[in-house]
Amino acid sequence: MQKISxxxxxxxxxxxxxxxxxxxxxxxxxxxxxxxxxxLEKVTKLIANAEWAYxxxxxxxxxxxxxLTLVKDLASAxxxxxxxxxxxxEDMALKQRILKDIDSHAPAKSLICSSTSGLRPTExxxxxxxxxRFMVGHPFNPVYLLPLVEICGGSQTTIENKKRAADMYQSLxxxxxxxxxxxxAFIADRLLEAYWREALWLVKDGIATVEEIDDAxxxxxxxxxxxxxxxxxxxIAGGEAxxxxxxxxxxxxxxxxxxxxxxxPELDEDFVRQIADQSDAQAxxxxxxxxxxxxDRGLVGILKVLQDLEWGAGQVLGDYEAAxxxxxxxxxxxxxxxxxxxxxxxxxxxxDYNGHMTxxxxxxxxxxxxxxLLSHIxxxxxxLVSGRSVYTLETHIHHLEEVSxxxxxxxxxxxxxxxxxxVRLLHVMTLERxxxxxxxxxxxxxxxxxxxxHACDFGDELATALSRIWAGHxxxxxxxxxxxxxxxxxxx
Amino acid sequence: MQKISxxxxxxxxxxxxxxxxxxxxxxxxxxxxxxxxxxLEKVTKLIANAEWAYxxxxxxxxxxxxxLTLVKDLASAxxxxxxxxxxxxEDMALKQRILKDIDSHAPAKSLICSSTSGLRPTExxxxxxxxxRFMVGHPFNPVYLLPLVEICGGSQTTIENKKRAADMYQSLxxxxxxxxxxxxAFIADRLLEAYWREALWLVKDGIATVEEIDDAxxxxxxxxxxxxxxxxxxxIAGGEAxxxxxxxxxxxxxxxxxxxxxxxPELDEDFVRQIADQSDAQAxxxxxxxxxxxxDRGLVGILKVLQDLEWGAGQVLGDYEAAxxxxxxxxxxxxxxxxxxxxxxxxxxxxDYNGHMTxxxxxxxxxxxxxxLLSHIxxxxxxLVSGRSVYTLETHIHHLEEVSxxxxxxxxxxxxxxxxxxVRLLHVMTLERxxxxxxxxxxxxxxxxxxxxHACDFGDELATALSRIWAGHxxxxxxxxxxxxxxxxxxx
Numbered sequence: 008m009q010k011i012s013x014x015x016x017x018x019x020x021x022x023x024x025x026x027x028x029x030x031x032x033x034x035x036x037x038x039x040x041x042x043x044x045x046x047l048e049k050v051t052k053l054i055a056n057a058e059w060a061y062x063x064x065x066x067x068x069x070x071x072x073x074x075l076t077l078v079k080d081l082a083s084a085x086x087x088x089x090x091x092x093x094x095x096x097e098d099m100a101l102k103q104r105i106l107k108d109i110d111s112h113a114p115a116k117s118l119i120c121s122s123t124s125g126l127r128p129t130e131x132x133x134x135x136x137x138x139x140r141f142m143v144g145h146p147f148n149p150v151y152l153l154p155l156v157e158i159c160g161g162s163q164t165t166i167e168n169k170k171r172a173a174d175m176y177q178s179l180x181x182x183x184x185x186x187x188x189x190x191x192a193f194i195a196d197r198l199l200e201a202y203w204r205e206a207l208w209l210v211k212d213g214i215a216t217v218e219e220i221d222d223a224x225x226x227x228x229x230x231x232x233x234x235x236x237x238x239x240x241x242x243i244a245g246g247e248a249x250x251x252x253x254x255x256x257x258x259x260x261x262x263x264x265x266x267x268x269x270x271x272p273e274l275d276e277d278f279v280r281q282i283a284d285q286s287d288a289q290a291x292x293x294x295x296x297x298x299x300x301x302x303d304r305g306l307v308g309i310l311k312v313l314q315d316l317e318w319g320a321g322q323v324l325g326d327y328e329a330a331x332x333x334x335x336x337x338x339x340x341x342x343x344x345x346x347x348x349x350x351x352x353x354x355x356x357x358x359d360y361n362g363h364m365t366x367x368x369x370x371x372x373x374x375x376x377x378x379x380l381l382s383h384i385x386x387x388x389x390x391l392v393s394g395r396s397v398y399t400l401e402t403h404i405h406h407l408e409e410v411s412x413x414x415x416x417x418x419x420x421x422x423x424x425x426x427x428x429x430v431r432l433l434h435v436m437t438l439e440r441x442x443x444x445x446x447x448x449x450x451x452x453x454x455x456x457x458x459x460x461h462a463c464d465f466g467d468e469l470a471t472a473l474s475r476i477w478a479g480h481x482x483x484x485x486x487x488x489x490x491x492x493x494x495x496x497x498x499x
Numbered sequence: 500m501q502k503i504s505x506x507x508x509x510x511x512x513x514x515x516x517x518x519x520x521x522x523x524x525x526x527x528x529x530x531x532x533x534x535x536x537x538x539l540e541k542v543t544k545l546i547a548n549a550e551w552a553y554x555x556x557x558x559x560x561x562x563x564x565x566x567l568t569l570v571k572d573l574a575s576a577x578x579x580x581x582x583x584x585x586x587x588x589e590d591m592a593l594k595q596r597i598l599k600d601i602d603s604h605a606p607a608k609s610l611i612c613s614s615t616s617g618l619r620p621t622e623x624x625x626x627x628x629x630x631x632r633f634m635v636g637h638p639f640n641p642v643y644l645l646p647l648v649e650i651c652g653g654s655q656t657t658i659e660n661k662k663r664a665a666d667m668y669q670s671l672x673x674x675x676x677x678x679x680x681x682x683x684a685f686i687a688d689r690l691l692e693a694y695w696r697e698a699l700w701l702v703k704d705g706i707a708t709v710e711e712i713d714d715a716x717x718x719x720x721x722x723x724x725x726x727x728x729x730x731x732x733x734x735i736a737g738g739e740a741x742x743x744x745x746x747x748x749x750x751x752x753x754x755x756x757x758x759x760x761x762x763x764p765e766l767d768e769d770f771v772r773q774i775a776d777q778s779d780a781q782a783x784x785x786x787x788x789x790x791x792x793x794x795d796r797g798l799v800g801i802l803k804v805l806q807d808l809e810w811g812a813g814q815v816l817g818d819y820e821a822a823x824x825x826x827x828x829x830x831x832x833x834x835x836x837x838x839x840x841x842x843x844x845x846x847x848x849x850x851d852y853n854g855h856m857t858x859x860x861x862x863x864x865x866x867x868x869x870x871x872l873l874s875h876i877x878x879x880x881x882x883l884v885s886g887r888s889v890y891t892l893e894t895h896i897h898h899l900e901e902v903s904x905x906x907x908x909x910x911x912x913x914x915x916x917x918x919x920x921x922v923r924l925l926h927v928m929t930l931e932r933x934x935x936x937x938x939x940x941x942x943x944x945x946x947x948x949x950x951x952x953h954a955c956d957f958g959d960e961l962a963t964a965l966s967r968i969w970a971g972h973x974x975x976x977x978x979x980x981x982x983x984x985x986x987x988x989x990x991x
Contacts, residue, residue, distance in 0.1 A: 184711060238712060
């Protein structure tokens with residue numbers, strides 16, 4: 008794969024600045040030409056956003072960030088760059104002038120790509136001395152995160168150069184899509200533009216507000232589009248009967264006034280077959296059942312991400328789950344026995360390469376059990392806001408049996424000891440199906456003043472509740488392994 | 500909130516079956532009428548899909564699944580239902596006939612909703628005796644996972660009944676969107692239909708294949724649509740200059756041939772202001788900066804979900820990360836010291852309600868460190884396929900200091916002991932900034948024959964590598980806490 012050693016960006020707005028960030032974070036030095044007085048400030052903010060995102064996505068084992076140089080004239084920006092990305096405003100005459108300037112100063116072997124959303128490359132490259140190395144490389148905002156880049160050459164662009172550009176974009180973590188034909192607005196923006204014009208009509212005609220129109224997508228079809236385009240979605244909807252059968256039902260509805268776009272291609276037999284064949288090729292060896300499973304796993308994951316963000320469809324899910332939980336009353340426990348605090352099914356993404364629940368998920372469940380205990384004894388949001396909390400000092404886990412996806416497990420908790428500041432617990436996780444013990448966790452917890460950062464006595468409510476439990480638990484039998492360390496090995 | 504006590508579903512295809520699953524999993528008994536011979540088989544498969552999804556999303560603390568009854572005539576399906584969802588094929592005359600039948604047998608107070616994608620409710624309700632309780636309730640596939648349901652009443656539907664339906668859908672975990680006006684194809688399908696007709700033209704004109712068209716969405720704009728509709732996306736793209744300024748740039752491009760939909764509303768001053776005002780209302784008190792942060796956090800989360808699925812944009816990310824990792828050579832370690840095996844930045848979603856890394860993430864990092872060690876000593880995919888692996892028997896964690904998001908930590912590993920089947924380790928996690936020890940984990944690992952399910956001797960390659968490390972580590976100093984258990988508390 009070809010790599011870029013030095014990049015020049017012309018125009019440092021939302022798109023150009025996004026390119027700057029993507030190149031820098033791939034370890035590539037960048038020169039930026041942007042005459043705006045606040046260009047550096049805007050780009051710096053975008054780089055910070057991008058750095059956060061790359062830390063989250065890739066961790067720190069990525070290239071050392073490149074050096075950004077803001078230059079005062081276009082010539083010195085492009086003079087020794089092997090890749091130039093033009094991101095000036097969407098104005099044909101302006102872009103033509105800038106591209107001519109770039110072309111005359113850049114090394115003849117360097118590639119020049121324009122970020123235009125829809126202007127035709129043939130027109131943009133008309134006046135260039137080296138038009139063969141010019142093309143459109145159309146990205147999507149935020150450029151540092153979205154992988155797609157559409158490559159559209161003009162009549163004078165060579166195929167070889169398009170492939171070189173595709174390689175270089177791919178080395179930046181992108182998904183290059185080389186267009187077969189030149190067309191206004193390429194592929195994605197044609198779809199977005201049809202959608203956008205329809206949306207404008209809905210507002211204009213008073214059918215819906217912009218918020219309602221956005222909601223009509225992000226709570227529904229938008230959740231699927233992160234994974235699958237509409238053809239694949241329709242393939243699934245068609246089910247085992249096949250894409251050809253499914254499409255044949257569309258004939259009549261294309262005549263219906265379901266959009267302002269009433270100019271439609273005829274869905275005749277040949278065209279239906281063409282689409283069906285392309286859909287077969289797209290699906291490869293994935294059955295409808297496979298595609299459904301991928302779709303549902305993706306949707307579940309995306310909904311959980313949005314639930315953590317408390318946003319959109321995830322907020323609906325959060326409210327739904329909260330309404331469910333509020334219906335569950337915590338019964339008063341029998342304090343002469345370990346407390347049955349948690350019951351859950353083992354989830355798909357908790358499984359490791361051995362096919363069993365991975366070790367840190369055990370501690371996650373034990374930690375959740377501790378949280379349930381703490382909430383039951385009065386440690387609520389207000390208590391945390393008051394600057395007090397409970398930290399874990401030590402945890403000793405024994406793994407006894409493996410457990411697989413879909414099994415139901417429960418965790419009981421026994422108090423092993425209590426003083427003014429500390430509580431010592433024993434969690435036992437069992438398999439519901441046969442009652443087998445799967446793992447145990449002994450934990451020492453300490454009550455802390457979170458602002459001062461040191462231990463302090465439990466608040467009255469917590470102390471009282473813990474003492475009541477301890478009164479019941481102090482005479483319970485304690486398993487023999489409790490309190491013992493991990494034993495030394497005799498040398499082999 | 501109103502709840503449904505008994506539901507009837509008429510039509511058990513992809514949509515009707517999805518409704519069956521959603522109702523059942525909300526603990527509601529369902530009667531299904533579908534004359535197809537394989538109706539029960541198809542619905543059963545959908546229920547299984549939905550059950551898996553609800554387990555993952557909501558855990559097991561949800562209502563006990565309702566009872567499904569497949570009936571042979573429509574009358575007995577709807578006779579005692581308080582909510583009826585019609586999901587017959589998209590044919591006006593057929594739906595009118597079925598709805599009339601439902602209307603004549605259902606209790607007068609029950610609600611009747613149609614799943615139609617775009618037929619007008621006024622026409623559908625024309626012949627009903629109780630048209631005031633009929634409306635469209637248009638869901639999206641898969642119905643059991645996507646929250647959106649569009650509610651569109653006809654001229655005879657009462658507002659009160661639309662609100663009752665909205666309440667009931669909300670109790671099922673859905674996001675009801677009540678339309679202000681009746682229109683063919685409602686809101687979402689107008690946008691989808693414009694997109695779809697444009698997509699058909701792209702295939703017809705030979706611009707792109709169905710796969711390329713799908714890719715042009717799912718690697719780009721589709722990733723945003725899971726969170727935000729196009730108006731919100733454009734608001735962010737417009738930046739601090741505001742929606743009004745941004746929209747004023749759209750005037751010319753709406754005349755350009757960027758789609759086949761050339762009939763467009765005039766973006767005059769009033770219309771631009773209307774959209775800008777609605778966009779302000781939609782954003783509420785969220786600044787552009789806030790929206791960017793939400794967008795980027797969501798995108799990072801979604802990309803990670805897709806990476807785990809090895810699908811679409813996540814596959815691109817996985818390949819990118821793999822290409823990066825393959826560039827890193829594991830240097831030969833100094834075996835007279837603990838091995839520096841892991842270095843990472845603390846991620847945003849590892850943080851708990853106290854603002855520190857949550858406890859199970861410590862074990863996740865220690866577990867990853869163990870995996871690095873195992874891979875360095877020769878436990879690769881082929882080794883696992885040969886039916887041998889290494890399981891953790893015990894883990895004892897000491898928490899020493901808290902650590903916050905964005906800090907860089909590293910983990911070193913010291914061998915504490917080794918025999919033919921077991922290795923005893925000490926991991927130490929330190930904060931890179933000041934070298935402070937954050938946590939330690941003592942672990943006992945055992946080599947296993949995974950098929951037989953019992954311990955067995957290390958393979959030669961592993962044994963040799965471990966012995967080499969042990970030769971260097973056996974004389975290293977061992978901290979005093981090693982091998983000790985969690986101490987008992989003196990009673991308060």
